Structure formats: C-alpha cells, structure tokens
Amino acid sequence: SRTYKLAVIPGDGIGPEVTAQALKVLDLVAAEHGVAFDKTEFNLGAKRWHATGEVLPDAELASIRTHDAILLGAVGDPTVPSGTLERGLLLKLRFELDHYVNLRPSKIYPGVPTPLANPGVVDFVVVREGTEGPYVGNGGAIRVGTPQELATEVSVNTAFGVERVVRDAFARAQARPRKKLTLVHKNNVLVHAGHLWTRTVDAVATEFPDIAVDYLHVDAATIFLVTDPSRFDVIVTDNLFGDILTDLAAAVTGGIGVAASGNINPDGTAPSMFEPVHGSAPDIAGQSKADPTAAILSAALLLDHLGLPEAAAQINAAVESDIASRGTSPRSTEEVGEAIAARVAGGVAVG
Ligand code: NAD
Ligand code: IPM
Ligand code: MN
DSSP states (O other): OEEEEEEEEEESTTHHHHHHHHHHHHHHHHHHTTEEEEEEEOOOSHHHHHHHSOSSOHHHHHHHHTSSEEEEEEOOOTTSOTTHHIIIIIIHHHHHTTOOEEEEEEEOOTTOOOSOSSOOSOEEEEEEEOSSBGGGOOEEEESTTSTTOEEEEOOBOOHHHHHHHHHHHHHHHHTSSSOEEEEEEOTTTOHHHHHHHHHHHHHHHTTOTTSEEEEEEHHHHHHHHHHOGGGOSEEEEOHHHHHHHHHHHHHHTTOGGGOEEEEEOTTOSSOEEEEESSOOOTTTTTTTOSOTHHHHHHHHHHHHHTTOHHHHHHHHHHHHHHHHTOOSSOOOHHHHHHHHHHHHHTTOOOO
16 A cells, blocks of 8 residues: 655635545545545645745645645635736646646536537547747747837747657557647748647658548647537647647546646656646635546545546546436535545545
C-alpha cells in the first residue's frame, strides 16, 4: 500500500464546493485500491490575496513541488482584478511545473443532455499545449487609456515546445483504437507559428505511419465540433485555440459541469495538476448548484496519471452510471457527489 502526497488548491467560487466532492470520491476509491492520499491544503486565491496581497509565494510553490500530484478547484473572483489570480496562480503553476500537455477528454456519456440531435459515438481528447502560445505574457501596452493606446500579446512557439506536445499527442493517438490525429491551427493567417506546427506534425507523422493525420483551421474545427464531433479522435492544438475549443467541446458533450482536465508534466520533473475545465462560476457560487462531476472526473485522470487505471476506471464507471440515471429534478453539489460516491462504494461494474 502506498501513500501519495496530494496538494489540494480548492481556490475560489465553486472551486471548494466541487473539490470537496472530488476528494470524497477519491478517498473512497483509493481505500478500495489499497492506496491513500496524504493531503496538504493550500489557501490560495481571492481570500488570500485580499488578506495579504499574496498570489503564489515562492515558499508555497516550493512546497507544492514536493507533492505527487495537485488537485485544483478553480481560481478567479470578480472582486480581484481580472488576470491577477488567473495569471499569477493558475498559469504560474502550469508554467513553473512545465505542464506542457493540457489534456482535455470529451465523451458523450449515454443519457447526458447534449444539444446535438444525432451525435453518434463521440469520444475524443484535446491535447492542448500548456506552456507557450499567446499565454506566455509576451506583450505590453503603451499610451494606456489614450486614443493612441497600443497593446500586443505575442504568441511564442518554439520548435522544442511544439515538438514535445505533438509527440505526446501522436503517442496518445497510437494508444487509442481509432489512431487518428487532427492538428487544429490557423496556418492560413498565422503563418509563422502555423507553419512551425504544420511542419512539426508532418515530421513526427513519419515516425507514426499507422496514425491518420489531418488538419483543420480552427474556425472550421468549431463547425465540425458541432456538426460532426464523432470525426475527432485526438486533436492537438495551440494553448489559446485549445482553451476555446474545449469549452465548446464541453458544451456539446454534456456541458461544462462534466468536463475534466489534466495539466500533465509527462517527463515527471514536477507534479501534474488536475482540475475541471470550468472556472469559479461566481454566478452560482455558494449555492450548492455546481455540478461536481467535472472535478470528480479530474480525480480519475489524476489516478490514471499516478498509474492506478483500475481506480480511475471505477470512478468513470460510477460517473457513467450516475449520468445514465440522472432525472430531471435538480440536485445539489453534495447530492451529486454522494450519488457518485455511493456508486463507487456499491461497486458499479467497470466495463
Ligand atoms: P466559468 O466556467 O466559471 O462559468 C461559465 C458558466 O458555466 C457559468 O454560467 C457557470 O455558472 C457555469 N458553470 C461552470 N462550472 C459549472 C459547474 N460545475 N456546474 C454548473 N455550472 C457551471 O467561466 P467564466 O464565467 O468565464 O469565469 C469565471 C471566473 O473563473 C473568472 O475569474 C475566470 O478567469 C475563472 N476561470 C478559472 C478557470 C480555472 O480555474 N481553471 C477556468 C475558467 C475560468
Ligand atoms: C482554463 C481557463 C484558464 C485558461 C484561465 C483561467 C487562465 O480558462 O483552464 O480553461 O485560459 O487556460
Ligand atoms: Mn478555459
């Protein structure tokens, strides 16, 4: 039996609400698989910032690094200037811990509400680059607030950074039955970065002859995510395109309340971090209205990453069976968490 050190960052808004349910399910399933999580909770986010002005002190970052994995709820609050926590906490963690693979699976579970009439079998994963692109903060503004203001956000793409995420995406496609990879970019306009991505995919493709590779411009990709999502298997894309596409992917595959993600450091040089795709949802925070399913499925991704695929599958099966039996009457955050926990404890068949 092994004990894993887990850093928990509940964060803001609905973050603590959904994290509590994810931890409940995680502990339950861990016990059944003979492992345990030794948790350290980090008080980071809006409250901390208001109290001390701190966002992510170096000592806390150093402490987070000593953990085996991180579970995060959400960050961001309307009372804090936009970007302070998002950049200073969430993106800082992704960059400092070298989370270059932002893994965002999308799957239509039987019975889940979807706006699509005939979606077919939808089961794909977006491999979103996590450490480069327009997110690096390479920009600035001058003459701010004047009619002559000029603002830039320059996307940074390195051969090293693109190649490592593209390789990871090919390896994931190789491990999936359909063996298909779609590069999404905008190489008809963003010719510098776009051609680097296209050339890199073409080069790595020669090492993966059994992967079918195609390319879509990001605008067209949004069409197909709505009209024909079953065409996708693995999508590899830039940091910003991946952010936008995965909210859309969530919306068509059961909603933002069920979309999970992993910020993965595949080289193991720092802990990986698991979080729902959604944010702190200030509009419903404090009302027990948030669906904790995305956070719970993120805990499953965490287990998978730690090399506990059976434990992960047990959570996925419990979620699948909960979704299949969801009625139409609204349930609280705790009720959904309890229902999924009960299905874990009841030993839903892992199929
Ligand atoms: P959001 O994802 O927080 O909310 C968008 C909509 O989805 C809202 O109507 C919300 O009520 C709903 N929603 C989100 N999660 C839900 C859940 N689990 N169950 C039911 N409904 C849910 O996005 P936003 O409104 O653009 O951002 C709010 C704040 O969160 C901002 O500060 C933003 O920067 C931050 N944010 C953080 C993360 C993160 O921590 N990973 C991700 C996205 C946004
Ligand atoms: C997400 C969020 C973050 C992102 C923000 C809050 C920095 O939208 O995790 O999808 O843009 O990556
Ligand atoms: Mn997002």
